[in-house]
Every structure is written in C-alpha cells, then in structure tokens.
Amino acid sequence: MILTNPLGLLALLGIPAVLLIHFLQRQAQVIPVSTLFLLEQTQRESTSGRRFDRLTNSVPLWLQLLMVLLLTWLLVEPRYRNTTSTQQLAIVLDSSASMSVFREELKTTLEKELPRLQGPAAKVQLYLLTSDPNEPLLYSGDDPKEALTVLENWSPTAGAMDPNGALRLARSRIRREGLLIYVTDNLERTELPFDAQLLAVGKATDNMGFTGLSFSEDGQSWQATVRNYSDDEKSRTWQVLFPDGSLSEERELTLGADGITTLTGNFPAGADYLTVKLADDAFALDNELPVVKPKPKTLVTLSQLPPKFGDFQKRFLAFFPNLESSATAVPDLTLSAYDPLLPIVPETHSIITINETARSRKFLSGGIVAEPHPLTQGLNWQALQSRETIPFPVTASDEVLLWQGQRPLIVLRETLPVVEEGKPTRGAKSHLIFNFDLSLSNALKLPSTVILLHRFTTGLREQKVAFESLNTETNQEIPLARKPGQSLTVAVPGEDDTKVIVAEKAANEVLRAPSEPGYFEVKQGETLLLKSASHFADTREADLRSANSQNELTRLTASAVDQITDEDKWWPLWVVATLAALLAAWHFTKVKVQEEEVVAETA
Known part of the structure; x- marks a missing residue:
C-alpha cells in the first residue's frame, strides 16, 4: 500500500485539537437548591471556568477521534500495489555529440530517478534508445543496474537531429500507459510529442576546438581553423603529431570571446599525414584534427580535336583541375569533333563539338531556353552567339539541355553498359555534345560554359573507380565510386601498422566516415579506393554555452502510480462512516445538553 497524498496526514492534527477542546470544561452554573439528592447522577464539572481541568471520558470524544481518523484515511488517498503490475519505461537519449560531456551527470541522475520511476510496480520493463531511429536498441530488459552499465559504453557523436522519429518508435514499444522520457542537455525542445517528458542534464560549459x-593549391601546407566557444578570453596549447611519433614544440594559443584563428603548417618531406592536437578540455571530439595530404582522382584526357580547336584544348587542360593529358594511357575523357562523313561517338566519356568548315554561315536566331537540369541550374545563356552548322543527329533518348528556337544547342547523351562475349564489360558513358562549332561562337568566353564543363568533368571524376585521398568530417556521407556487386571494407590503423576492420559495407550501401575523429581507409577486395582522415567540425554541437538542466519527472511519477495501483474500493464505506460518526457525536452532545437542562429545571 502507498499513500498518494502524504499531505493528507496533516489531518491527524485534528486529534490534539479534539483533545484540547475536551480538556477545556465549561464553568458550572450556581443554582441554590434545598436538597442534593437530585445531583447524584450529574457529571462533575469545573467550577473555575474555561481552563485545563481533566479529560472527561465521553461518547462524543471517541466519535470525534474516529471521525478524524476516517477523514485522514480518505485524504491520504491510499492505493494498493498490484502484484502483477509492470512499469513500462522508455528512455530516448539525445545522441548529439554535446551529450558526451554530460555522461556522468546522466548516469548519476538516472541512478537516482529509475527506482522512483518504477514506483510501486512489481517489476519494470526498461528500454534505452538513441534519438537516431536507425540505430539499434541500447538496452531492453528489467534490470536498471544493467541498463546503467550499458550507458558507460555509450558514446554520442552525432549532429543535432529531430527526436520525433525515435519518440514515436519508443511510444509504440511501451503503448499508451508507459512512461516516455527524452534525455538531452539543452532546453531547445520543451514541447515534446507522444506524451514524452523532458529530462535535461546539461550545464553551460566553455570549449575551444x-x-x-583547408589546403594550399599544391596541397603541401594545411590551415586549421580554431574557435573559442566562450564569453571570456581563453588560452590553450597546441602541437603537431608527426607520422614517426614525434611531437612538435608546444605553442600557446589565446583567443578572445567567440574568437577564431587559423593555425598553419607544412607536411614534412615524405609524409602524407599528421595530427594537430589541442590541450584537453571537457569536449574531446574537437581537440584533435587528423590530416591527410589530399590526392584527388585524375581524369586522363585524350584530344581528337582539329588544330583550330587548339585554344579550347589548351585552356580546358590548364584551367580545369585534376586533368591529365595522355596519348598512350586509356583515356577517361575524349575531346572530339563531330564529322558528318564519319559520325562515330567515342567509346569513352566525351565532349563533342561540331567541326564546321564553312565560315560564312549566319548566326542562329531565336530565343534561348535552358531545360531544368543539374548541369545547367542557375546558368544564364542569353549572351550566347553561335553560327549555323551541320546539325548533330539527336535521338529521342538524348536529353536536351539548351535550345535556341527549335534547334538543340547542348545535348547530353547517356549510353548504357555494353556487354560483349569474351570481352570486359564497358560501362555507361556520358557525352556532352555542343551542337555548334565552339570555335565559331563566343561560348568559351561565357562563364556559363566554364561552369557547365566544370560540372560535367567533376561528375565524371566522381564516377571513376580509382584511388583518392581526402579529408572528411565525422559521419559524413562519402559518394565513393565502386565496382558493382562487390562489398567494401572499412579499416582503421591498429598496432604495429596493422589494419583493424571496423565495418563491412554492401555494394549498394551508403558509405559514411566513422563517428569519431581518426584515420581510415576503404578497400574493395584488394583494391584500395580511399585513404581519409575524419575530423569533428559541427559548430552547433561544440558550442556548449546553451546547455541547461530541467527535470519534469515528478508529474510523470504521479501519473504512473494511478496506472499500476488499485484504489481503496472501500472508500464509500469510510465516507458513510465519517458522516455517521459526525451525526452520532452531534446526537450525544445534544442529549447531554438536554439532560443538564432537565436537572437544572428540576432543581
């Protein structure tokens, strides 16, 4: 049995009040009489007025005391424990990185609150979930101590996310009667859906990280940005860890309130990675910056253009990054001119232009309209001037990017993979076709043409299955080109230059950088596709000044008691007994007064 309203026990103060009233006796009236035999049956009363005399045993006294006890019982609202009851409890933990600072506060708070949340239930069914609905359950069981042990290994590293999906999933597990709690470190979300209650365990904390x-154009030097997430000036030391295990000399860094600065340095000769370290503070994720020397994929380019396109070829190779001209290697991209006498489209990715020999043709007329497409989005072509040429044969499967009147000016052709028996499969190819002569137009002087070519070559580079080295952010999605049908292996450096496999990814599975800063590499079979260093750079999570605390679980506990206990089914009887005691006490008091009046009249 539990008392849901302990303040009702204050009604017991009525007991000393009743006794006090009965200690106070009324002063007896002095009436002269001729004989005393009529007073033999009367009760002795005080002769000195209203003062403490002695407690007189009477029926009204006991009835009034009984009435106080019954009233107290009703006010404390007793409820009886159901021996088969189970308290359903789901706790959704904010998995954003800032929660890593307050893990101890979280554990201490739950150690205190979990027994109270179970309340009078015979047992508890506890679920621990994160705010990411795609992550598995952290814990499911009936042992709160075991659940707290799981929290010791929990490492939140995600960015800010909406917890509604996880709260919906948690509510479906515990049904409408269960208790749902969202644990976070700030008060940005005070209104929660699905009858969830807020438990905030944070406090304002300074941080620098x-x-x-960024890198120089040649990739030999690096620049690291550091920010002070504080309202006061802060000083920290920093140093560089080199591949051979040596550390640079410590240097002091001082930043004012919300200050930002840049640290710079060079890669040592022969080194392609290093780590920049800040002195430790409460938020550890942004204290280390692993860095690898960037090495993007290159496109091998082959030119089949006539000499008159020499200027275009030269500028294309000079101004677009990561292009490599080769006449011997298998090309990734071919620059070609369309010959109506030999209408052959290259078997590789290509950029095709019309080679017009008649220079006296007039300019094309008509309105210029761009189709909605990622390659042409936001580009202005109204200044384009081009001459009439022999048209390129556009098919129904081609995608027109730019029109002038009824003539397609720029066309994108996508060819399907080619499978030939006994030969390697040739993959899908993209052909960007300029349906006019680039040398007889002003297209190469327009920014729109430059951006279009840059977008096209960038897309080809992303599709190329080849090694690259790049820097990523933690949890960043990486669109890594890969061979179809083969899984990926993600590994991190281990001891003695070994590689520890941390994940296996299916051929079509999204690849993400690890959730914690560090180096990693990705292989497909024995082919190394990626070397990378991931660093934490979420400024929203690194700024801990808005962290706060709040506990709404008291109201939650009170509602849970109503659901897992039974009320006193005899309460109507106690109400009737209280009223009966009140009426009986009034009756006996009235009878006593009448007897005293009769004695007085007889005298």
Missing part, C-alpha cells in the same frame, strides 16, 4: 580545414 577545431572547426575546419
């Missing part, structure tokens, strides 16, 4: 990384 890395926020970004």
Whole structure:
C-alpha cells in the first residue's frame, strides 16, 4: 500500500485539537437548591471556568477521534500495489555529440530517478534508445543496474537531429500507459510529442576546438581553423603529431570571446599525414584534427580535336583541375569533333563539338531556353552567339539541355553498359555534345560554359573507380565510386601498422566516415579506393554555452502510480462512516445538553 497524498496526514492534527477542546470544561452554573439528592447522577464539572481541568471520558470524544481518523484515511488517498503490475519505461537519449560531456551527470541522475520511476510496480520493463531511429536498441530488459552499465559504453557523436522519429518508435514499444522520457542537455525542445517528458542534464560549459580545414593549391601546407566557444578570453596549447611519433614544440594559443584563428603548417618531406592536437578540455571530439595530404582522382584526357580547336584544348587542360593529358594511357575523357562523313561517338566519356568548315554561315536566331537540369541550374545563356552548322543527329533518348528556337544547342547523351562475349564489360558513358562549332561562337568566353564543363568533368571524376585521398568530417556521407556487386571494407590503423576492420559495407550501401575523429581507409577486395582522415567540425554541437538542466519527472511519477495501483474500493464505506460518526457525536452532545437542562429545571 502507498499513500498518494502524504499531505493528507496533516489531518491527524485534528486529534490534539479534539483533545484540547475536551480538556477545556465549561464553568458550572450556581443554582441554590434545598436538597442534593437530585445531583447524584450529574457529571462533575469545573467550577473555575474555561481552563485545563481533566479529560472527561465521553461518547462524543471517541466519535470525534474516529471521525478524524476516517477523514485522514480518505485524504491520504491510499492505493494498493498490484502484484502483477509492470512499469513500462522508455528512455530516448539525445545522441548529439554535446551529450558526451554530460555522461556522468546522466548516469548519476538516472541512478537516482529509475527506482522512483518504477514506483510501486512489481517489476519494470526498461528500454534505452538513441534519438537516431536507425540505430539499434541500447538496452531492453528489467534490470536498471544493467541498463546503467550499458550507458558507460555509450558514446554520442552525432549532429543535432529531430527526436520525433525515435519518440514515436519508443511510444509504440511501451503503448499508451508507459512512461516516455527524452534525455538531452539543452532546453531547445520543451514541447515534446507522444506524451514524452523532458529530462535535461546539461550545464553551460566553455570549449575551444577545431572547426575546419583547408589546403594550399599544391596541397603541401594545411590551415586549421580554431574557435573559442566562450564569453571570456581563453588560452590553450597546441602541437603537431608527426607520422614517426614525434611531437612538435608546444605553442600557446589565446583567443578572445567567440574568437577564431587559423593555425598553419607544412607536411614534412615524405609524409602524407599528421595530427594537430589541442590541450584537453571537457569536449574531446574537437581537440584533435587528423590530416591527410589530399590526392584527388585524375581524369586522363585524350584530344581528337582539329588544330583550330587548339585554344579550347589548351585552356580546358590548364584551367580545369585534376586533368591529365595522355596519348598512350586509356583515356577517361575524349575531346572530339563531330564529322558528318564519319559520325562515330567515342567509346569513352566525351565532349563533342561540331567541326564546321564553312565560315560564312549566319548566326542562329531565336530565343534561348535552358531545360531544368543539374548541369545547367542557375546558368544564364542569353549572351550566347553561335553560327549555323551541320546539325548533330539527336535521338529521342538524348536529353536536351539548351535550345535556341527549335534547334538543340547542348545535348547530353547517356549510353548504357555494353556487354560483349569474351570481352570486359564497358560501362555507361556520358557525352556532352555542343551542337555548334565552339570555335565559331563566343561560348568559351561565357562563364556559363566554364561552369557547365566544370560540372560535367567533376561528375565524371566522381564516377571513376580509382584511388583518392581526402579529408572528411565525422559521419559524413562519402559518394565513393565502386565496382558493382562487390562489398567494401572499412579499416582503421591498429598496432604495429596493422589494419583493424571496423565495418563491412554492401555494394549498394551508403558509405559514411566513422563517428569519431581518426584515420581510415576503404578497400574493395584488394583494391584500395580511399585513404581519409575524419575530423569533428559541427559548430552547433561544440558550442556548449546553451546547455541547461530541467527535470519534469515528478508529474510523470504521479501519473504512473494511478496506472499500476488499485484504489481503496472501500472508500464509500469510510465516507458513510465519517458522516455517521459526525451525526452520532452531534446526537450525544445534544442529549447531554438536554439532560443538564432537565436537572437544572428540576432543581
């Protein structure tokens, strides 16, 4: 049995009040009489007025005391424990990185609250979930101590996310009667759906950490951005860890309130990675910045253009990054001119232009309209001037990117993979076709043409299955080109230059950088596709000044008691007994007064 309203026990103060009233006796009236035999049956009363005399045993006294006890019982609202009851409890943990600072506060708070949340239930069914609905359950069981042990190994590293999906999933597990709690470190979400209650365990904390990384054009030097997430000036030391295990000399860094600065350095000769370290503070994720020397994939380019397109060829190779001209290697991209006498489209990715020999043709007329497409989005072509040429034969499967009147000016052709018996499969190819002569137009002087060519070559580079080295952010999605049908292996450095496999990814599965800063590499079979260093750069999570605490679980506990206990089914009887005691006490008091009046009249 539990008392749901302990304040009702204050009604017991009525007992000393009743006794006090009965200690106070009324002063007896002095009436002269001729004989005393009529007073033999009367009760002795005080002769000195209203003062403490002695407690007189009477029926009204006991009835009034009984009435106080019954009233107290009704006010404390007793409820009886159901021996078969189970308290359903789901706790959704904010998995954003800032929660890693308050893991101890979270554990301490739950150690205190979990027994109270179970309340009078015979047992508890507990679920621990994260705010990411795609992650598996952290814990499911009936042992709160075991659940707290699971929290010791929990490492939140995600960015800010909406917890509604996880709260919906948690509510479906515990049904409408269960208790749903969302644990976070700030008060940004005070209104929660699905009858969830907020438990905030954070407090304002200063932090300084890395926020970004950039490189020089040649990739030999790096620049690391550091920010002070504080309202006061802060000083920290920093140093560089080199591949051979040596550390640079410590240097002091001082930043004012919300200050930002850049640290710079060079890669040592022969080294292609290093780590920049800040002195430790409460938020550890942004204290280390692993860095690898970037090495993007290159496109091998072959030119089949006539000499008159020499200027276009030269500028294309000079101004677009990561292009490599080769006449011997198998090309990734071919620059070609369309010959109506030999209408052959290259078997590789290609950029095709019309080779017009008649220079006296007039300019094309008509309105220029761009179709909605990622390659042409936001580009202005109204200044384009081009001459009439022999048209390229556009098919129904081609996608027109730019029109002038009824003539397609720029066309994108996508060819399907080619499978020939006894030969390697040739993959799908993309052909960007300029249906006019680039040398007889002003297209190469327009920014729109430059951006279009840059977007096209960038897309080809992303599709190429080849090795690259790049820097990523933690949890970043990486669109890594891969061979179809083969799984990927993600490994991190281990001891003695070994590689520890941390994940296996299916051929079509999305690849993400690890959730914690560090180096990793990706292989497909024995082919190395990626070397990378991931760093934490989420400024929203690194700024801990808005962290706060709040506990709404008291109201939650009170509602849970109503659901897992039974009320006193005899309460109507106690109400009737209280009223009966009240009426009986009034009756006996009235009878006593009448007897005293009769004695007085007889005298």
